[in-house]
Amino acid sequence: MERVARTGQNTVALVAVCLAALMFGLEISSVPVILPTLETALHSDFKEVQWIMNAYTIACTTVLMATGTLADRFGRKRVFIISILLFGITSLLCGLAQSTLVLIISRFLQGMGGGAMLICSIAILSHQFREGRERGRAFGMWGIISGVGLGFGPIIGGAIVMVSNWQWVFLVHVGIAIITALLVFRGVQESRDPQAKKLDVAGIISLSLAVFGLAYYITQGQVIGFRSMAGLGILGGAVISFIIFLRVEKQHAHPMFDFSVFRIRRFSGAIIGCIGMNFSFWPFMIYLPIYFQSALGYDIITAGLSLLAYTLPTLVVPPLAERLTLRYQARVIIPMGLLMIGVGFLIMYYGSSVAHASWLTMLPGSLLAGIGLSLTNTPVTNTTTGAVTPDRAGMASGIDMSARLITLAINIALMGFILVEGIYSYLESNLPGAMATAPLHASAEKIAVGLSATDISEATAHAALVHGFGWVMLFGGIGVCVLALVSLLIFGIRPINKK
Template structure:
C-alpha cells in the first residue's frame, strides 16, 4: 500500500508547490496592470506606484540568499509552510489596504515571504523528486507554471479588476495559500542538511541597505533634489553599505556571495544576461500599461490583453533557446537574446511614434522583446549553475537571482525618473513660454507620468485654457515613454556587447 500511495503523494506535493510558484509569479506580473487603477482609487502618485512594485522586489532580495540556509538548517518543509502562511497574511493585508503606505509596507512583507518561498520550493522539489526522469518532469512542470504566471499575469490581473476589484488581485492569494499549506503539510517530505552553514546576517543587512538606499535615492531624488543634503546623505550611506557588504563577504568564511566565481568567464557572461533581462524587459512591464491606458486610452482589460504580445513569447521560445544553446554555446545565444530585446525596444519605439499609434504598431517590437527574453532566460539559468561545481550551484543560483532582482529594483526607479524627465522636457518646450511661473511643471509631469488624466484639470486648472483637448498632455506622456524605450534599447545592447566580450571563446570553465 505504501508504494501505491507514494506517487499520489508526490503528485499532490507537486501541485502544492506549483500553487506557491504561481502566487509568486503572479505578484510580479499581475500588479503592474492595476497601477493606473491604484492611482485613481488610492490617490497614488508615480513614486507610490514605483514603491508598490519595488517594495516587493526589495523584500525578495533581502531574504533570497538567506532562505536556502534557513531551509537547510531548520527544515525545508517547515520554512516553506511558514512562508506560505506569511504570504497569505501579507496578501490579505494588501487587499484590505486603504492607503498606499499600508500597501507598500505589506508588499514588502509579501516580497520577503515570496522570495523565501521561491527558494524553499526548489529545495523541496529537489528532495521530493530524486530520480532522474521523475525529477526532470517535476522541475519541467514547475518551470511551466512559473512561466505561465509571469506570461499570463497581466491578463489575469486585468480580468480580476474587470470582474471584481483591484483588491482581489491580492486577496485571491490568501485562500490559495491556505490550500497550498494544507497540501504541503500532508504531502511534502521534510528534509534538512546537517552540515548547513551559518546565516550570513551581516551580508544580508548590508546588501539590503545598499539596494534600498540606491533605489530610494533614484526614486525620491527628483523630488528632493539630487544635490540636497538628504539626498547626498542617502547616497553616502548607500556607498558605505555597499563597501561594507563587499568587505564582509570577502572576510566571511561562508559568504553568501563568493566573488571568486566572477573569475569564471561563462558565469560572469551569464550574469550580464541576468542583468540585461531585468535592465529593460521586466521593469518596462510597469510602464507599458501606463502607455496603453494613458496614451492609447485602453481600459484595464484591453491593456492586459495587449500585454500578452509582450509576455507570451517568453513561454514559447525557451525550448528553442535550449537547443540553440547546445548547438552554438551560451556565449553566442545569451548576447544574441539580449540584442534581440534591445532591437524589440527600438522597433517598439518607432511603433509608438507612428501617426496613429495603437497596439498593432507596437506589436512587432513587443514580440521581438519577448522573443529576446525567451532566448536569454533559460540559458542564463543553466549557465550560471553549470559553470561552477555542484556544491556551489545553490550559491551561483542565488547570485543569479539577486542580480536579476537588484537590477529590476534599480531600473524600476530609473525608468520612473527618465519618464518624468522626458515629460518635463516636453512640457518646458511647449508650455514654459506660455506660463513660466504659474504652472508647476515638475508636479504636472509627475501627475502625467502616473497615466491617469481624470483629475489633471482639477489639480492644474490652467490646463483647461492651455490644453483644452488634452493633446499636449498625451504628447508629453508619449515623449516620456519614448525616452524610456530609447534608454532600454541602447542600455541592453551595451550589456549584450559586455556579455559577448566576457564570454570570450572559452566553451567550458569550471571551479573544481
C-alpha cells in the first residue's frame, strides 16, 4: 500500500515538473515567432528585439546558482513553488506591457522565475527518482514534455497572434503556473542538502556582470563603438568580472561552482554538450522565424508550421536518446548529437542558397539539427546530475544550466551581430557608390528584422538578408562540429568509469 501511495505521489510530482518544463519550453520557442509582430506593435528596433530574448536568458543565468544553493538549504519544494508563482506573476506583467522597455524589464523578471523553476525541477527529478529504470523514465517523460513546449511553441505562438493578440503568448502561463504550484504542493517530496552553506554572493554578482557585460558589448558595440573608450571599458569590465569570479570560486570554502567536478570526465564531456546545443541550435531559434517570414515571405502561421521541422524532433526523439545512452553510453551519444546539429546547419546553409529556397529546401537540415539536439538534450542533463552524488545534484544541475544559458545569451548577441555584418558586407559590395558606414549599418539592421530600407531595392535587400543568414548558418554549423570533437576527446574514445 505504501508503495502504491509513493508511486501515486511520484506521478503527481512528475506531472508538476513536466508542466514547469512545458512552460519553460513554450516561453523559449513561442516568443521568437512573434518578434516581427512585436517590432510593429511596440515599434522595436533590431537591438531591442535581441534584448527581448536576451533579458530572459541573462536573468535565468543570474539566478541559477543562487537558486541551487537556496533550494539545497531551505528546501527544493519550497523554492520550486515560489519560483513557479514568480513565473506566473511576471508572465502577467509581460502580457500587460505597453512598451518595449517595460516588456524587456518584465522579461528579465520572468527569466528569474523561469531559471529558478527549471533548476529546481531538475534537482527534484534527480532526488525523487533514483532507481535506474524509474529515473530513466522520469527524465524521458521530462524530455518529451519539454519537446512538446519547444516543438509546438512556434505554431502555438503564431496561432495565438492570429486568433487573439501577442499578449496571450505570455498570459497563458498565468493559469498553468497556478495549476503547477498546486500539484507541486501535493506531490513533490521536500528535500535539502544537509551540507548546504551560505550563499556565494560574490560569485553570483561577478559571473552575472561578466555575462551581461559581454552580451551588451556584442549587441551595442556598433552604436557605442567596439574600439571606443566606452566599448573597451565594458569589455574590460566583463573580463575583470570573470577573473574575479574564477578567483572567488577557487578561494571560497563552499563555492557555487565547485571546479573539482570538472575532473570527472563524464561531467566535463556532458558540459561541452550543454555548450554545443546552445552555441547554434537555440540562439538560431530566435532568428529563424525572421528568415521564414522576411526571406521566404511566409505569414506567421506558415512560418510557425515551417519551424516544426526544426523543433518537433525534441518531442519524439528523447525516449530513443535515453535508450541509446543506456546501450552506447553518453560518451558516444552526446558528441554524435552535436555533430548532427552541426551537419544540419551546413545542410540548411546549402538549402538557403539554392535558386528557389523554401521550407522544403530547409527541411533536411532542420530535421537533422532537431534530431541531433534531441539526442543530446536529455542525456546531457541525466549525465551531469548522475555523475555526482545525489546531495550535489543542485550544484551540478546549476552548472549544467549555467553553461547552457550563458552560451545562449552570448550567442543570441553574436548571431545577431554576424547577421547584420553579413547583410552589411553584401550591401557594401553590391551597391554602386555605397552609403557611409553608419547609414549602411542602419539599413542592414532594418533589413535584418524584415523592414524596408531607404534607397535599397527590395531585390537587393532580400539578397543581402539571405547572404547574412548564410553567414549565421556557417558559423553555427562549423562551431558546433568543433565542439562535438572537443566533447568526444574529453569523454575519451574508450569506455570510462562512471566516476
